[in-house]
Every structure is written in structure tokens, then in C-alpha cells.
Amino acid sequence: MDALLITDNFQDEAFLTQVIRLAGMIAHTAHELGLPLERWDEEPADFIILALRRPAPLEAVREVRRIAIVPLVVIVDRITEDEHVTLLDAGADWVSERPYSARLLVGYAKVLARRAFGVTRTSLPLLSHEELQLDPAARTVRVGENQPQRLSQLEFRLLHTLMVHRGQVLPTETIVEHVWGYTGEGDRSLVRGLINRLRMKIEPNPNNPQYIRTVPRVGYIFGDE
Secondary structure (H helix, E strand, O other): OEEEEEEOOHHHHHHHHHHHHHOOOEEEEEOOOHHHHHOOOOOOOOEEEEEOOOOOHHHHHHHHHOOOOOOEEEEEOOOOHHHHHHHHHHOOOEEEEOOOOHHHHHHHHHHHHHHHOOOOHHHOOOEEEOOEEEEOOOOEEEEOOOOOEEOOHHHHHHHHHHHHOOOOEEEHHHHHHHHOOOOOOOOHHHHHHHHHHHHHHHOOOOOOOOOEEEEOOOEEEEOOO
16 A cells, blocks of 8 residues: 655654555655646556645645545644534545654554545446446446547546445535535536546537536536436
């Protein structure tokens, strides 16, 4: 299991790399958010520890959650209870203040990793609708006689959520909660961008979609209502 440590502090890097190893994972380190998130589809990780001083923790968590849905631990300086809850609402799975406990970090890392991989894609059945087929084990989608296309983690979760709820109008906030795993108020642009990327892969005409249709001011629906 690969863990990505994103930190701009040398002491955090040395200490947290050891924590990751003690948790039984392979540590990969980055010193800023941009590059690892740009390469996420090609070089994903199974776990993230975010220990940046800049940008602000909340902004960093939101940036990570736009791309990744893996367990996320955030290391911060002292914050208020309200700030702590806001980070959890934004998508952090656990927040630890400096100075932090290596023992607790190792323990939480093991628990979060166990929960994340308790149900694998291989246990999910194939889903199909008309000419579209979603293969969870391979994380691919196929339309008609076209070649299967690889989906990113977020694209897969979005399409799986929509297909499982076929014929139901899903509000944007509900989609965010199912796909990203946190409360989604105010994230319409985030969902819209992911919907557009997915339409480019599955729709014969993305400008006139037949699978994923927009319900104005509400959300989206897959298939016929």
C-alpha cells in the first residue's frame, strides 16, 4: 500500500515518513500540492497525509478532495474546535494538531486503511444500461462495440452512484456525499466538471447527453425517470 506524504517542513517529513513505514505502508513524499494532484490518475496513492504550512489547511483539503477519495489525515498547528469540524466537513478523515503522537498516527492510519479497503471493487457486480457497461473490477466503462475506457477513481464512483440510482434524480449535494464522502454544499462547479469529463467518455454526443441528464437547479439523473 502506497502512502503520499505532502509536507513543506523537514521535521514533519522525517517523522511522518517513519510513521507511514510503521503503519506498514510505502512512503512517497511531495513538497507541494500541485504536481502530485496533476499526476494523480497516472500515479495514485492509497493514503494521504497532508502536513503543509501553506496553503491554509482548509484550502489544501478541498484541493485534495477535488481529485482523490483515499483516506486523508491532516496535520495542523493549534486550531479551534470550529476549524477542526470544518476540516472534517471538507473531507479530512482525521485531524491531528502539532505536537502529535506517533503512536496515535500509526493507529489511525491502520484503521483508516483497513476501512478503505474492507470492500473492494472486485466484490461489486457489473452494471449495464442499454449499450453501456460498467466493470467495477477493471474500473472501465464500455459503450457498444467501442473499446473499454479506463475511469479515474472519481469518474468511477460518480458513474457507479448514478447507475445504482438509475431513474432517480440525485441532488448535487447527494452526489458529492456519495462520490467524495463529505457534505457537499456549495460544490456545484466541482460536480459539473466531473460530469462533463464523464460525458466525454460515455456519451455519443456530450452536448446532447442520453445517459446522464441535467435536472436544472436540482442535480442529475441517469437513464429515464
